[in-house]
Amino acid sequence: MTLASSDFVPGPLLLLGAPGVGKGTQAQILVAEYGIPQISTGEILRRNIAEGTELGLKAKDLMAAGQFVDDDTVNGMVRSRLAEPDVLRGYILDGYPRTLAQANWLDAHLAAAHATSELPLVAVSIQVDETDLLHRITGRRICPTCKCSYNIYSQPPLVPGICDHDGAALIQRPDDTEEAFEQRMKEYAAKTVHVIDHYRGHGRFEEVDGSQPIEAVTAAIHTALKKLRGQKEE
Ligand code: AMP
Secondary structure, eight states: OOSOOTTOOOEEEEEEOSTTSSHHHHHHHHHHHHOOOEEEHHHHHHHHHHHTOHHHHHHHHHHHTTOOOOHHHHHHHHHHHHTSGGGTTEEEEESOOOSHHHHHHHHHHHHSTTOSOSSOOEEEEEEOOHHHHHHHHHTEEEOTTTOOEEETTTBOOSSTTBOTTTOOBOBOOTTOSHHHHHHHHHHIIIIIHHHHHHHHHTTOEEEEETTSOHHHHHHHHHHHHHHHTTOOOO
16 A cells, blocks of 8 residues: 555644654654655754754753643744645644644634635544553654654664764753653643544544554554545555
């Protein structure tokens, strides 16, 4: 099965799931398959921190502690990003919305005249047992140059600490410690579950099993997306 036929318009897709389920990895694959951009609020915030912007300074300590950045700030970031012209065929939201207030803001924004796509936003949640997630998070290493992700336990680079693709020294995100992970799980359980209920309640929600191999998860997301768009699998 080809993952994405060329005439399939994916529209706006939200990838949901706890920290470490593989949202970023799957988003990168889907970006290449569908030719639509990934919009990761976490990535936009990390770029702002690296560039030392006012937004970055505001977000830095909250992020390192695994706490959420406030809704108005992230909504504003998403508003600006959705004004760019590359979102017309769709986009993948990764890590946003994370609160019910963000989901309500986004629905209202997309329903307004300046909506970017005629297709409604649909959500796919990736499920993984919490016990697996800690290993995934604390073992995660990222290439600062190409942003690809490794895991020292399950998917190590060929040379320890070095990116296979460009030779850059891999880094660990400051919020990938066990302590920050626990805080991030608390935030997820308290706030992001309401986002799942929100999209489930509107019939715009599917769940996939994230404990399978990466390619199988991608195929499951593709099937879920076609179902949500009312299309048959080819
Ligand atoms: P992520 O890369 O998606 O795991 O996000 C890393 C961190 O950025 C989170 O733990 C939050 O501190 C912050 N963040 C990213 N997206 C959001 C959001 N939608 N709402 C609030 N905080 C966010």
